[in-house]
Amino acid sequence: xxxxxxxxxxxxxxxxxxxxxxxxxxxxxxxxxxxxxxxxxxxxxxxxxxxxxxxxxxxxxxxxxxxxxxxxxxxxxxxxxxxxxxxxxxxxxxxxxxxxxxxxxxxxxxxxxxxxx
Numbered sequence: 001x002x003x004x005x006x007x008x009x010x011x012x013x014x015x016x017x018x019x020x021x022x023x024x025x026x027x028x029x030x031x032x033x034x035x036x037x038x039x040x041x042x043x044x045x046x047x048x049x050x051x052x053x054x055x056x057x058x059x060x061x062x063x064x065x066x067x068x069x070x071x072x073x074x075x076x077x078x079x080x081x082x083x084x085x086x087x088x089x090x091x092x093x094x095x096x097x098x099x100x101x102x103x104x105x106x107x108x109x110x111x112x113x114x115x116x117x
Contacts, residue, residue, distance in 0.1 A: 039064060039087065039098065039113040046085040048102065051076055058100055058111065060085055066111040069096040076100075076109050 047061040055077030058066045068076045069092065083104040090099035096110035 037113055037115055042087050042089070044084065044086040044103065046087060048079055048081055048083040048085050050081060051079050055079075057114070058109075060087075063116045065114040065116070066098070066100055067096075067114050068100070069094075069110040072109045075107055076102075079105065079107075 041062060041064070049059045049061050049063075051058055055073035055075065056068055058068060058076055058079070060066070064087075079102050083102050086101040086103055088099050088101070090097060090110055092098070092110040095112050098111045098113055099108050100111045101108040
């Protein structure tokens with residue numbers, strides 16, 4: 001018995017001497033790839049609840065958890081609870097598409113929204 005396949009993307013190779021077109025498919029009824037969680041409470045008015053794993057994770061008063069971009073974890077490791085925080089979107093790379101700004105220390109860090117606890 002053959003499985004039905006839905007075509008979702010066509011990729012083409014344009015290298016010298018190659019004109020192959022290779023479909024990328026997923027089975028019919030299969031869920032699309034999961035999207036990263038989204039965060040909607042942008043702006044100021046947040047407070048830092050905690051910093052863990054040597055600055056890797058930051059948790060805000062609303063229970064949102066953020067993974068900090070590796071090059072600035074040394075900075076967030078020093079942030080203190082109850083510091084005022086602003087959350088905004090940014091042009092980060094590798095999924096770090098938010099900026100968490102400690103307005104008390106005037107420091108920002110690119111971050112990934114992980115989830116709420």
